[in-house]
Amino acid sequence: MFESARAALPQVFSPAFRAVLVKVLALTLALLTLAWFGLNRLIDSYIAVSNPWLATILSFLTGVGLILGLAFVMAPTSSLVAGFFLDELAEQAEREIAPAGRVGRALPAGRSIWLAAKFALVSLGVNLLALTLLLVPGVNIVAFLSANSYLLGREYFELAALRYRPLEEVRALRRRHAFYLFVAGFPLALFVSTPLLNMLTPLFGVAYMARVHQRLAPVDVIESRAG
Numbered sequence: 001m002f003e004s005a006r007a008a009l010p011q012v013f014s015p016a017f018r019a020v021l022v023k024v025l026a027l028t029l030a031l032l033t034l035a036w037f038g039l040n041r042l043i044d045s046y047i048a049v050s051n052p053w054l055a056t057i058l059s060f061l062t063g064v065g066l067i068l069g070l071a072f073v074m075a076p077t078s079s080l081v082a083g084f085f086l087d088e089l090a091e092q093a094e095r096e097i098a099p100a101g102r103v104g105r106a107l108p109a110g111r112s113i114w115l116a117a118k119f120a121l122v123s124l125g126v127n128l129l130a131l132t133l134l135l136v137p138g139v140n141i142v143a144f145l146s147a148n149s150y151l152l153g154r155e156y157f158e159l160a161a162l163r164y165r166p167l168e169e170v171r172a173l174r175r176r177h178a179f180y181l182f183v184a185g186f187p188l189a190l191f192v193s194t195p196l197l198n199m200l201t202p203l204f205g206v207a208y209m210a211r212v213h214q215r216l217a218p219v220d221v222i223e224s225r226a227g
Contacts, residue, residue, distance in 0.1 A: 001180070005187045005210035008093070011207045012200055016092045019083045021203060028199070086206055087112060090163055093210035103161025115159060122151050145189045146182075149198040152192060153185025160213040177216055184212050 011017055032078060087106045094103040107115070129147055154174065161170040187208065191201045 001184045001212065004184075004215060006213055008204060008207035011093060011096055012203045014092070014096075016044075017089065017203050017207070020089055021200070023086065024202070025199070035052065042127060050125055084112065086115065086202065089164070089206040090160060090210055093207045094163075096207075097214055099209055107162060108177055111162070118155060122155055125151070144193065145186065148189035148192055149185030150182050151185075152201070152205065153181045153187035153209075156209040157181050157184075157213060159206065161217075164213075167218075172214040173217060180216070181212075184209075 003010070012021075090196050091106075106112075120128055129144060157174060158170055161173060165173070186203060188205055192198045
């Protein structure tokens with residue numbers, strides 16, 4: 001697990017991954033900028049204050065609120081956008097793991113869209129959980145990291161394994177190694193809980209879990225069974 005994380009981290013900054021990162025950041029910022037302007041115009045149309053000072057204060061508070069709100073959904077939005085590039089990233093990771101080996105097959109378009117939506121929902125749920133824990137005194141950070149570790153380890157492992165196996169086999173493999181995958185999810189939990197760094201979670205998650213999958217069930221074992 002530690003070796004997989006250590007090997008995956010430099011790949012996040014490799015040229016191929018950086019190219020995807022630029023696309024993800026550009027599309028994420030474009031979507032959030034459009035959302036900011038749209039929401040700002042919508043709110044302004046409903047705020048009608050005759051006093052110019054009060055109107056200025058309300059406009060300022062509205063802008064700050066929108067910025068904070070959009071910052072909150074930045075990680076889920078980047079996960080949604082990155083979801084459409086996950087196959088590209090996974091193939092790059094697999095080629096680095098085994099340059100002369102077999103790479104997985106790209107997922108069908110429908111499943112890719114579903115996985116992108118799932119990653120965004122999981123990321124949004126994680127952020128909501130983080131907000132809830134901030135408001136509840138006495139809740140240990142371990143609970144937050146544990147929930148993230150379980151959810152993210154499960155989702156990214158499923159992506160890596162589905163490129164080689166049918167869904168039923170992936171679920172059976174995931175159940176068989178449930179505890180290992182839970183522990184393996186902690187590096188992902190640390191990533192997603194760190195502001196700004198959480199935008200790199202999809203890139204690190206793909207590179208990392210491709211290696212975890214290869215360690216748990218090497219591709220040559222699959223090929224020997226098929227033969």
